[in-house]
Amino acid sequence: MVEQGTVLAAPRAGACRSRAGSAGEAGACERTGADKDAALKPKPRRKTQRPRLYKVILVNDDFTPRDFVVAVLKAVFRVSEDQGRRIMMTAHRRGVCVVAVYTRDVAEPKATEGTEAGKAAGYPLMFTTEPEE
Numbered sequence: 654m655v656e657q658g659t660v661l662a663a664p665r666a667g668a669c670r671s672r673a674g675s676a677g678e679a680g681a682c683e684r685t686g687a688d689k690d691a692a693l694k695p696k697p698r699r700k701t702q703r704p705r706l707y708k709v710i711l712v713n714d715d716f717t718p719r720d721f722v723v724a725v726l727k728a729v730f731r732v733s734e735d736q737g738r739r740i741m742m743t744a745h746r747r748g749v750c751v752v753a754v755y756t757r758d759v760a761e762p763k764a765t766e767g768t769e770a771g772k773a774a775g776y777p778l779m780f781t782t783e784p785e786e
């Protein structure tokens with residue numbers, strides 16, 4: 654709910670901001686062509702907020718076999734063999750790698766599924782999630 658009197662949008666650059674009482678003054682705010690049309694058309698305002706996005710992060714360890722990591726990436730995140738290998742090698746070399754970005758309701762179950770796949774096979778493979786700025 655928007656309270657009465659709440660300012661939803663500041664006047665845009667170039668909008669006529671003549672003082673009260675100037676209405677009707679000849680030439681107070683004259684416009685021509687496209688500028689005139691733009692002034693009449695209110696800027697569309699977003700009615701729904703974009704959901705926050707979460708990164709799924711692959712964490713390196715010293716025990717999970719490389720091919721197993723790639724297989725999990727392919728199965729859970731639907732990446733290609735080539736992409737899976739690149740993601741795995743980035744985590745291997747740098748410690749972590751962002752696998753993908755999703756809404757929270759998708760990111761968290763995928764991270765859990767990947768981590769559980771490692772656990773079921775006896776590996777400490779880990780995926781975490783982190784909100785994007």
Ligand code: TYC
Nearest residue numbers: 712713714717718719744745
């Ligand atoms: N470092 C592991 C190895 O050398 C491979 C690996 C890569 C494990 C990425 C986890 O997130 C990972 N066998």
